[in-house]
Amino acid sequence: METINILETVILSDNWYTLKKVIYEVSGRDGVMVKQEREAYDRGNGATILLYNKEQGTVILTRQFRIPTYINGNESGLLIECCAGLLDQDNPEECIRRETMEETGYAVTAVEKVFEAYMSPGSVTEILHFFVAAYSSEGKVHAGGGLEEEQELIEVLELPFTRAMEMIRTGEIRDGKTIMLLQYAALHHLCD
Secondary structure (H helix, E strand, O other): OOOEEEEEEEEEEOOOOEEEEEEEEEEOOOOOEEEEEEEEEEOOOEEEEEEEEOOOOEEEEEEEEOHHHHHOOOOOOEEEEOEEEEOOOOOHHHHHHHHHHHHHOEOOOOOEEEEEEEOOOOOEOOEEEEEEEEOOHHHEOOOOOOOHHHOOOOEEEEEEHHHHHHHHHHOOOOOHHHHHHHHHHHHOOOOO
8 A cells, every 4th residue: 555645735726616736745666755746626526327218218318518628629519418416515316316307307216326436536536426217208397407597508318328329439429427327328238
């Protein structure tokens, strides 16, 4: 086990979330302590979910504008994703039920946690909790689209599962969490 000593933590920004510069020592393979300096972005932990309908062979995804993707070459800035959100002091299950209702308009009660993952561990502290849940038309309680006060402009997409898988190949789906959950669904035969 490596030895780690935090020497200093400096807050560089706390405008939207918190960006810290951390100066620390870590033991190398030879046991010698090496001083390093890294930045870490802390936006809290989150949850994401894939809604699937086995009988119809469909999934619910969302499409919304993401400025970081636009800055990095996504011409429209629109990204197709699974529903997701920050925990905001909720436990992961409460969070994902709330986010599912806000973003997609579906009420889900039986959610299944399938795994957790660090999505960008080189620079972001977030752990993402991954869920799946079956949905049906009876669970649709409103149009979805996100919260107006959060300026969310979310389009709800119901797609054939086979089409969603093809969209990974064509590059129409490039969001990591969404690819992971669609692959999980394929491996566990959720939509066939």
